[in-house]
Amino acid sequence: MIEVHALTKRYGDRTAVDALSFAVRPGRVTGFLGPNGAGKSTTMRLILGLDAPSEGAAWIGGRLYGDLRAPLCAVGSLLDAKGVHGGRSARAHLVALAAANGLPRRRVDEVLELVGLDPATAAKRTRGFSLGMGQRLGIASALLGDPEVLMLDEPVNGLDTEGIRWIRELMRGLAAEGRTVFLSSHLMSELELTAEHLVIIGRGRLLADTPMREFIDRHSRSGTLVRSPEAERLRAVLEEAGARVSADARGGWLAEGPSAEAIGGLARDHRLALSELTPLRSSLEEVYTEMVASATEFRGAGGERREREAAR
Structure with missing residues (x-):
C-alpha cells in the first residue's frame, strides 16, 4: 500500500506538489492522471525517495x-526506461541488479521470459534497443x-498493440494477486480498460480520488444516438418532449435528456420507424x-520537460 500525506514539494517560488494526500490500495490497478506539468513525475519521485519533500511524507507498506x-523486493518502479547503461546487455543489467539485492540468478531468466x-535479445547491448524493448x-x-x-510511469510507451494488451493483462493479473499497482499513462483508452481506481x-x-466507473458516470453527459428515415419529424418529436437535439458526426441525432427507453416509447407512440437507438x-x-481543462498549467509538449528540469 502507498500512503501520501500532505506531500508538498517546492522549487524556489514554484510549488510542484501542493499538500497532496491519497492512498493507493492493494488488489486493484490505480491510474494516476494529470495534465503535463501537474506534478505526477515529481510525486512518484517523492514516493520513491528520489527527491526530498518540502513538507509531508509518503510511505510504502507503512515505511x-x-x-x-530490501527496497527492490518491496517496490518495483519504472520511471525512465532509458535509465540503463547502454554498454550493458539486458541480461547483464538484470544480473547486476539481482546480485546487488541478494536475488538468485534464476529470477533474471524468469522475468526475461515474463x-x-x-x-x-537479452544478450544485446541496450543502446540498440527500440523504445518498446527498453x-x-x-x-x-x-x-x-x-x-x-x-x-x-508511462509503461506502454513504444509498445505495439500486442505489447499494450500484454501489459494490461499483466497489471490486472498482479493486482488480482493482491499487489498494489500504481500506473501513470496518457493513453486514456488503455487506462480505462486497465485501471479500477483513479x-x-x-x-x-x-482533483479526484475515485473508482473509475463512478468517475465516468458522475461526469458523463448522457445521450442517445438515434436515427430514423423520417429524421426531421423525429427531431420535432424529441424537442417537443424536452430533449436537447443536435446533429451527430456519425449521422442521425444526438438526443440529450430522455433515456433511450423513453425515446423508443416516443417513436412507438408517434409511429416513427427507428434504424438506430444507441445509448452513449x-x-x-x-x-x-x-x-482538467482549468487545471492545465502547461499546454503542449513542454510541460513534462519543464517539470523534470525543475526537479533537477
Missing part, C-alpha cells in the same frame, strides 16, 4: 522508502524482486479532458 530493508525478451526491460527490472508494490491531480493538487456514455478521455 519511508529509505527505511525499507516480459518477452528472448535469450538472443520498456520491456524496465518492466523486467521492476518485477525482479517480486515486489508487493509496483509504480510504473487519482487525478492538477497543478500539484488533488462519455469515455474517460472525454470526461477527464473536460475536468
Whole structure:
C-alpha cells in the first residue's frame, strides 16, 4: 500500500506538489492522471525517495522508502526506461541488479521470459534497443524482486498493440494477486480498460480520488444516438418532449435528456420507424479532458520537460 500525506514539494517560488494526500490500495490497478506539468513525475519521485519533500511524507507498506530493508523486493518502479547503461546487455543489467539485492540468478531468466525478451535479445547491448524493448526491460527490472508494490510511469510507451494488451493483462493479473499497482499513462483508452481506481491531480493538487466507473458516470453527459428515415419529424418529436437535439458526426441525432427507453416509447407512440437507438456514455478521455481543462498549467509538449528540469 502507498500512503501520501500532505506531500508538498517546492522549487524556489514554484510549488510542484501542493499538500497532496491519497492512498493507493492493494488488489486493484490505480491510474494516476494529470495534465503535463501537474506534478505526477515529481510525486512518484517523492514516493520513491528520489527527491526530498518540502513538507509531508509518503510511505510504502507503512515505511519511508529509505527505511525499507530490501527496497527492490518491496517496490518495483519504472520511471525512465532509458535509465540503463547502454554498454550493458539486458541480461547483464538484470544480473547486476539481482546480485546487488541478494536475488538468485534464476529470477533474471524468469522475468526475461515474463516480459518477452528472448535469450538472443537479452544478450544485446541496450543502446540498440527500440523504445518498446527498453520498456520491456524496465518492466523486467521492476518485477525482479517480486515486489508487493509496483509504480510504473508511462509503461506502454513504444509498445505495439500486442505489447499494450500484454501489459494490461499483466497489471490486472498482479493486482488480482493482491499487489498494489500504481500506473501513470496518457493513453486514456488503455487506462480505462486497465485501471479500477483513479487519482487525478492538477497543478500539484488533488482533483479526484475515485473508482473509475463512478468517475465516468458522475461526469458523463448522457445521450442517445438515434436515427430514423423520417429524421426531421423525429427531431420535432424529441424537442417537443424536452430533449436537447443536435446533429451527430456519425449521422442521425444526438438526443440529450430522455433515456433511450423513453425515446423508443416516443417513436412507438408517434409511429416513427427507428434504424438506430444507441445509448452513449462519455469515455474517460472525454470526461477527464473536460475536468482538467482549468487545471492545465502547461499546454503542449513542454510541460513534462519543464517539470523534470525543475526537479533537477
